[in-house]
Amino acid sequence: MSTVLIIGGFNQKGYEVMGKKKGNMDILFHNGIIKRQSTSVFEKLVKKADCVVLIQSACSHNTMWEVKKLSKKYSVPVAYPRNRGLSEVINSAVELLNNKVSFFAS
Numbered sequence: 001m002s003t004v005l006i007i008g009g010f011n012q013k014g015y016e017v018m019g020k021k022k023g024n025m026d027i028l029f030h031n032g033i034i035k036r037q038s039t040s041v042f043e044k045l046v047k048k049a050d051c052v053v054l055i056q057s058a059c060s061h062n063t064m065w066e067v068k069k070l071s072k073k074y075s076v077p078v079a080y081p082r083n084r085g086l087s088e089v090i091n092s093a094v095e096l097l098n099n100k101v102s103f104f105a106s
Contacts, residue, residue, distance in 0.1 A: 001026050004093040005045050005076075007067055008032035008055030009084040018090045025093060032059025039066040046070040051096040052078040053089050 005028040006015050012029040019025035028045050032055070039062070046052060046067065054067050071078040079092035 002050045002093075002097050003028060003048055004097070005030070005049035005052045006055070006089060006093075007042075007045075007052065007063065008058030009089070010058075011084070011086065014086050015089060018086045019093070022090050023094050023097065025090075025097075032063045034060065034063055039063070042066050043070055046074055046076055049076055051093055052076055053092045053096075054078055054080050055084045055089060056080050056082050058084045 001024050003026045007030050010031060016027045019027045028049060030045060052071050077096045079096055081088045081092045
């Protein structure tokens, strides 16, 4: 079973159900909103993940930059779909896991 971290959006349950159906994935989720929270929560999540799907249209710039940095630090591949639809998000994870395609921050 692969562990996928999804950052952004509000449909955690939908991502979990679709992840189980499409690829027997264990889904970690964060809505991408940090406000006054520390960004240290992302380090724990990225370290547990086999890949990260960061939904560009559903998280803050600060979240995006922090997750990019951590993904590169821990060599965790990351995809950046613009759409927060269930299929697009889960298909991004499947592509990363099956094809071992890596999209790291430069």
